[in-house]
Amino acid sequence: MSTATLGDASPSLSPMLARLAEERATGALLRDHGTLYLLDGQVVHAESPAAPGLDVLLADRLPREGWQEAFDRAGPYGRVGRFLVDSGRLADGELELAHLGALFDAAYFALAPGSGPTRFRHGVAHWLGPVRPVSARLVARECLRRRELLDTLWPYPDTDSSPVVREDLDAPAPVTRRQRDVLDLADGTRTPPDIARALGRPAFHTLIDVRRLAAAGAVTTPREETGPAPVAVPRWVADVSQDPDIALLRRLRNALEAL
Amino acid sequence: MSGIDACLVEAMQLPGARGAALVDWTSGLALGTAGEAAGGDGETAAAESAELARMAAEHGTFAPGGGQDKGLPVEDVIITTRTDYHLLRYVETSFESSVFLHLWLDRDQGNLALARLRLADLAERLVLG
Structure with missing residues (x-):
């Protein structure tokens, strides 16, 4: 600033x-x-x-x-x-x-x-x-x-364009009237600009409120459902599958059988 | 002359007025200024006064319940220094906004009570015409 x-x-x-x-x-x-x-x-x-x-x-x-x-x-x-x-x-x-x-x-x-x-x-x-x-x-x-101001509050710019969802906190921090309206619409589907439009407010006001709420842990941005995380396998597995070297496969089989 | 400029020019006619600004307290942006900038830099003055205005407008101590549905809970903020007065007056609009008038007065020449009344009037006329 x-x-x-x-x-x-x-x-x-x-x-x-x-x-x-x-x-x-x-x-x-x-x-x-x-x-x-x-x-x-x-x-x-x-x-x-x-x-x-x-x-x-x-x-x-x-x-x-x-x-x-x-x-x-x-x-x-x-x-x-x-x-x-x-x-x-x-x-x-x-x-x-x-x-x-x-x-x-x-x-x-x-x-x-x-x-x-x-x-x-x-x-x-x-x-x-x-x-x-x-x-x-x-x-x-x-x-x-404004970009710098938002990043000072909560340094994750993706927050501005992701759907936000309200978190149920045991001891929620006090919120302002403006923030309360935002929380009521944070349904995990609406993005901050969607919320601003629904409330008839400037989008930037809502970006500020959402970043403050995110910093306080009162809202989160749900990640896309990507299914179960892929199991990490050693890189050599891929090499093996592409390599028809019979000798290598044999060595592998022998190694597995020896376990 | 436009509404904002006319409002600031009138504010500057108050005795002891050194500077006046119309500031958005959510962003910290000055939408209009007249006279000197308090502290020497207009951008910093706007950002700092905005932070003060936001605190007073949003914190439960001054604005119980975070402000009710109708009307602003806080009318103005007054800062008194050894040499000056700073008067922040919230502008109530029919739409969602967060602006206030900041009037900087010389303490020897200024009249705080008068300035407070005039600024309230100016804030109202700014949006009512």
């Missing part, structure tokens, strides 16, 4: 994203786990299948019809966010808070290291329109910081 590890060079900023920011590019940066939308080189939105979108986060606040109206009226102009505020559906600050929450949440997955090829589609704009643009450098830094 120290600034020293982040440094001015910002190694977290990929060369491609750095170049797009410098060129003040507009378009969509497509990666395996999400999409970053740029406007004049700044990040204006992000989406990821792993992170609940604005509509999910704001489901209690803005009913489906509200979204539909905004989408129909302002979607073609790419100004849905502005429309929601101007029409009095949402307060300025409210939209900004929800938007930034969703943006950083999705960017965390979209910019995950090593998640396949990166493509950029020039000129593509998101229907939401600019709400509160963030520099690409800040988004990349924050993604790295």
